[in-house]
Amino acid sequence: MTTAVAGTRKARRVSLTGNDAAAEALRQVNPDIAAVFPITPQTELMHKFAEFVANGKVNTDLVNVESEHSALSAVIGASAAGARAVTATSSAGFALMWELLTVTSGLRLPVVMCVVNRALSAPLNIHCDHSDTMGARDSGWIQLFCEDSQEVYDTTIMAFRIAEHKDLRLPVMVNFDGFIISHTMEVVDILEDADVKAFVGEYKPEHHLLNPDEPILVGPVDLPDWLFEHKRANIEATGRAPRVIREVMGEFGRLSGRSYDLIETYRASDAELVLVALGSTAGTAKEAADELREKGVPAGVIKVRSFRPFPGREIWEAMPKAKVVGVLDRSIAFGLGGGPVFHEVRSFGYEIGARVPVVSYVYGIGGRDINTDHIVGAFEDLQKIAATGQLGERYRYLNLRD
């Protein structure tokens, strides 16, 4: 079925899982190189893409490597050679890539990687949480989170433009929740192939290893005399990321009719009780906020779409009436309490002088279910704190046997 999306280009409306949506985006982008190793729940993504390769739908060289360490290594080499290169992984595979994550960002290679978020062992678990990607929150990658298959499709396309932007040239992770998004069939609007092709454009690296007219060295030894300066330059590039991401999202919005920003606010501008969330749970939280609004409870939600760079100031500015803020974390900051999103939000609150109590909710570890009732419960906690002025336990858990 073909439908016209509001105010913009023609689109096909199809049913896709998150993995299929990412594969469809990659088909339209037609990257030069994909190097992958299968791991649940990412496997179907590259399985689908491998079909496109086998059926001649793309010109991509698909490299089947022997581990995720090799997958990212191959992608780094390809990217340094001037190719548009992608990979995808989950969980332990992501962990095995760790060494190369900082190599990718340190060499300023615009690699795009889909991370289908899954818990880290032990005990062994194949289901969703954000422990994998959160371990890399200081690795120098841009980390974007998706709420549904549509966002997976859109974000995967935008990721190339963001990564390859001349002011950035930084690798981008497109994160989406394992199984919850990756294996759930949803309705997705797909742009025309030609529109996506025109949007991402031809990749023209400024410098690359296969240019005989400009012999260069990539990845030299950088001893105490210059590594600090190179890392400082990376901080500067990352600082430009919010502007670049917004530019690309704006342009994509004009093409697709779907507007994106670093955060998405939902009934937050007048909300006194605000929950901050990443990924699919943001959708559940919006549903819970609707339920409570019907009862007159001033609940709102802020979805963090870009975790790195972290839009702390934007988050706080989007909830000017907040009396209590709860932050939902699908990963754990051991030895610190709560999870990483909580710590970032609270830290930025201090920076802008917000005198608002912030409560941490860790939830959904190892794919533990989270539904609107759990989130309504969290909003009710916030309501109690706002009414009594008593914070109680700062570090809380949702749907934990307690």
Next chain:
Amino acid sequence: MKIKQGSTWRDVPEGGHVLEPGTSAEYETGSWRSQRPKFDPSICIQCMSCWLFCPDMSIKLDADGKVAGVDYRFCKGCGLCARVCPANPKKGGAHALTMEVETEGGKR
């Protein structure tokens, strides 16, 4: 963009890429040595083994292409040249290149 005295983090090439060829000629590594090759031209038979084996092009040649000594700006003191330098029977089995403990702190 070239790193020079007074350069800051604002001047470094993206990702630490080295964008020009041959820049190692400007990068002195002679201060790394703990041993210094000593060259005696009166013993040398010009077999060129040291020139061939030196991993860092630190054996200097004169205008006639003959071994003329060691470039101490780059020589890291690995000792390969002395190891491959043959004994000269006419000089009592002496070698033209021998390693000594570096005592001059990498001076040329």
